[in-house]
Amino acid sequence: MLSEQATPVVRETLPAVGGAIEEITELFYGKLFAAHPGLLRDLFNRGNQSNGEQKKALAGSIAAFAGVLVDHPGTRPDVMLARIAHKHASLGVTADQYKVVHTHLFAAIADVLGDAVTPAVAAAWDEVYWLMANALIAVESRLYQQAGAADGEVWREMTIAERRAETPDVVSLVLRPCDGRPADVPRAGQYVSVRVELPDGARQIRQYSLTSAPEEAEWRITVKRVRDGALPDGEVSCLLHDHARVGDTLAVSAPFGDLVPGPGDDPLLLASAGIGTTPMLAILKDIALTDPTRPVTVVHADRSPADHAHREELRALVAALPNATLHLWYEHPDAPPSPGISAGRADIGALDVPADATAYLCGPLPFMRTVRGDLLRRGLPAEAVHYEVFGPDLWIAG
Template sequence: MLSEKSKPLIEATAPVIVERLPEIAPKFYQSMFEAHPELLDGVFSRANQKSGAQPLTLAGSVIAFAQHLLTHPDSYPDELLSRVAHKHTSLGIVEPQYQIVHDHLLGAIAADLGDALTPEIGEAWDEVYWLMAEALLKLERGLYASQANDVIFAPFRLAERTETGGGTVVFTFEPADDTPMTPAIAGQYVSVKVRMSDGIEQPRQFTLIPGQEGTRRIAVKKDMDGEVTPVLHELPVGTELPISNPYGDVVLTDSEAPLVFLSAGIGVTPMVSFLDNLATEGSTREVRAIRVDPTDADAPLLSEQQEAVAKLSNGSLERWTTKSLEGDHTGRPDFAELNVSPDSHVYLCGRLGFMQDARSALVAAGVPGQNIRYEIFGPDLWMLHDDAARVQAA
């Protein structure tokens, strides 16, 4: 809980810091990486630094946390904290790194605001940061302790690679040592570290898709402008890579509510995992999968999704193709006209604009926002819940 002393100071300065965030965030990261260049080797994504997305995400999450404390003084933004904690543990973030971030983030705020940042205001933001840090550290200790091993990354060997639609390759990895494997929950992801030509390792997160027990299986779409996926696509069978334990909190809820899985392109990966899990359990829930692709040739994991849906007693698959007549429908769906029942639990995955449009239309059509869950890989500049969304839009 934020102290009464700090509350009015945060209330008065949060709008100013939100407005200045695009200038503060890059200074924060520049300062931190100059002092700790090792953080760019296996922890932070260089591509996200270049785009400016990562600096805004980390700094913005602290502001979002602060605004939640102002509007909901008796609670924390649990979903925001959970999302960050799972990402942190997939990357192996440890407690001493919180002090590093603190020093450079608060330093960047002080440098940007100058004399306007009085010692009292600085102390108030220091309180906010450590409230958030302690909440995250508690979650992260629990996540680390829940694993079947005490390593952050274990070595895995590429055992098989197969082509699927949309410029996507499916990789199957087998353990390269005897590190115990934590069973994954459908919808979870792993971090994979790939060594670049300059020797620096870069991490990326990929949803785990169904595979044989004792393996890790992912589907990777090639980003022609990306740094990591083009390298991954060229890896020969037998290559060893460090892979994290499974993390991620966008998983199926313990409910019998109808399910709607709405995806576009490579966003189908968590949906395939959900469907396979439901089929394996013999679920009788009403399950409606809706996917959007340009053409059949651009539809990754299409056959796997079709096979999983066919095993469900109450499942259906609706396909939209935007550049061909191969789907059940042509073009892009009008999300408001999908007739999604208000009691449904909806899962979204795809490009950010696709998910924003879908969520807005579904909420307008009567689906409660808390029933709509989403997955974003890379910096999450959206943060669906309203308080966080307002911070990012400010």
């Protein structure tokens, strides 16, 4: 928790810092990449830097963390911290990099706020930073230990053993360890990072959910081609779509991610949209093996049946579970609505969701915001609703 002397200073200055946080993070990244260009080339997602999403995510997480420290002393936003830590571990972030970030972040704060950054203000916000950084470092260290890896050493060479087109914009790749040793056993719902070398020599990293069952000897990932029309957005997904072939080698991280249902007999709600279906496939496969009678409500929304990657696989997985139901919504259905298939956007309010259900969401932010809001209005507690974000977390929902 914050010290007694820092708490009133942070409370008093939080509006000013929060109001300027996006300007601060903009300047911070400029300073960081000027001093360490390799971080932009080989660690940070250049697409998210280009469109500003990473800057917004950093600003939101710092402001949210500081707000919790002053409004709820003695507590921490552990769910938010865990989500960030899993992402950092999948990238191979190490403790020494937090010192580099500190240097350039506080230089940016001083530049933006000027004389308002008195020694007391600087000391108070230094506490905020290191409380957050040290919490993340501790979680990331545990994640590395659980993965059996030295800090940051999460990479392994894997061969593409199979490639399959799922839709015109989605391809799945089956990965096999090059060294012949068994692949790590992930938890259902986790993702891996894939690092590829681009034509300009940069080594960019992206995360992809594992769609294989945890018990399978090989891993399968599913890659959606990003079509934003503005490079560098989509540069990794396009390279994999256009050039990744059977026999090629990829650098792949150990599995990470906290969208992982725990054991138990409580009902589950798995709600996804678009490529957000991917972690749900692994979760359903795991349920079939570990607790096939568990009640499960599966919701998926997509543009059309043709755009729905792994559509038949999802249907088969749900059909194999005696207490599972599947509800599909398509904005552009190719046939009149039928039982279990509706036209338009997903409507959780139309479903009978048990009051003691635990929900897992994955998909575009507007979809998850809507579903989460509907569930909270129906009485599900906030701690029972979990989500996974592909890319920077621009929505700190707890």
